[in-house]
Amino acid sequence: MNKPRILMARAVFPEIIERLQTVAEVEANQEDVLFTKAELVAKLQGKQGVFTTGTDRIDAEVLAACPELRICANMAVGYNNFDIPAMTAAGVVATNAPDVLTETTADLGFALMMATARRMAESEHYLRAGLWNRWSYDMFAGSDIHGATLGILGMGRIGQAIARRGALGFGMKVIYHNRSRLSVELEAECKARYVSKDHLLAQADHLMLVLPYSAASHHAIGAAELAQMKPTATLVNIARGGIVDDAALAVALKNRTIAAAGLDVFEGEPMVHPGLLDVPNVVLTPHIGSATMPTRLAMAGLAADNLLAFFSGQPLLTPLNPDPRTP
Numbered sequence: 001m002n003k004p005r006i007l008m009a010r011a012v013f014p015e016i017i018e019r020l021q022t023v024a025e026v027e028a029n030q031e032d033v034l035f036t037k038a039e040l041v042a043k044l045q046g047k048q049g050v051f052t053t054g055t056d057r058i059d060a061e062v063l064a065a066c067p068e069l070r071i072c073a074n075m076a077v078g079y080n081n082f083d084i085p086a087m088t089a090a091g092v093v094a095t096n097a098p099d100v101l102t103e104t105t106a107d108l109g110f111a112l113m114m115a116t117a118r119r120m121a122e123s124e125h126y127l128r129a130g131l132w133n134r135w136s137y138d139m140f141a142g143s144d145i146h147g148a149t150l151g152i153l154g155m156g157r158i159g160q161a162i163a164r165r166g167a168l169g170f171g172m173k174v175i176y177h178n179r180s181r182l183s184v185e186l187e188a189e190c191k192a193r194y195v196s197k198d199h200l201l202a203q204a205d206h207l208m209l210v211l212p213y214s215a216a217s218h219h220a221i222g223a224a225e226l227a228q229m230k231p232t233a234t235l236v237n238i239a240r241g242g243i244v245d246d247a248a249l250a251v252a253l254k255n256r257t258i259a260a261a262g263l264d265v266f267e268g269e270p271m272v273h274p275g276l277l278d279v280p281n282v283v284l285t286p287h288i289g290s291a292t293m294p295t296r297l298a299m300a301g302l303a304a305d306n307l308l309a310f311f312s313g314q315p316l317l318t319p320l321n322p323d324p325r326t327p
């Protein structure tokens with residue numbers, strides 16, 4: 001029997017390619033070429049599987065042009081790069097990579113919140129610029145993390161892991177808003193209290209965004225929401241670009257209607273809104289939430305395991321839509 005053929009849309013750990021080669025013919029992309037849609041479609045001809053990352057879009061147009069494609073395995077927990085209804089309609093399986101990055105991403109969210117509240121980037125730039133020549137009583141005085149109110153918008157696995165860090169490690173009062181309320185047991189474990197979005201915006205000293213991107217969450221934080229926040233509040237986005245209206249945020253930061261922001265994700269990344277580059281009160285990182293070697297290896301391993309399971313006739317590990325192989 002012919003081996004299935006898999007395209008790696010981006011470069012990945014060599015051992016992942018070797019693992020996939022045990023069941024499939026693999027076309028790697030170790031030069032890490034960023035394919036245009038037309039190039040991706042051309043590369044997918046004759047392929048039954050594709051290993052994607054969050055930057056590779058699989059939509060109805062791609063699916064229509066690639067009739068042999070049967071599975072897309074995303075090396076990311078977020079899957080807004082997939083058109084799931086179109087994939088389901090085309091009988092193409094979609095998988096993501098949840099759980100393995102939860103704690104690592106929560107660590108980064110917490111680090112960004114602390115760096116933002118304590119003005120670490122701004123003060124480091126000041127020191128590097130040779131401007132530090134004396135101490136003063138309010139030099140880079142920021143806000144406290146311990147004892148403050150942590151507001152979490154989006155209370156999935158990563159939101160819960162951040163809540164635990166805040167409540168158990170730093171004595172923070174944790175409030176959250178989510179599409180659906182957590183069970184009483186989970187709320188008790190995370191020491192988190194469910195509130196309305198308005199209450200969350202008005203009460204949080206530090207607001208953390210961890211909700212998935214969808215049409216419904218587009219600009220969930222815009223000018224109106226920013227205006228509801230305390231002038232002393234900080235905002236951290238580790239979720240997805242587009243959840244925050246970055247232009248409105250740049251204005252809020254410039255006018256200091258909120259104190260500061262920490263951003264790991266951006267609308268239209270890797271482009272960054274120029275207004276965000278212009279203001280000092282923002283800490284910017286290039287989408288590194290899950291970026292530790294063990295976690296990235298685990299994410300790639302899970303995406304590969306889904307492909308291996310699919311082509312060996314085994315149940316999928318983390319499916320996002322119905323498996324057309326099951327009757």
Ligand code: 8YV
Pocket residue numbers: 052053054055075076077078079101287289290
């Ligand atoms: C990835 C992410 O680095 O998992 C996600 O949803 O945003 C990040 O962890 C990125 O999407 C690579 O696929």
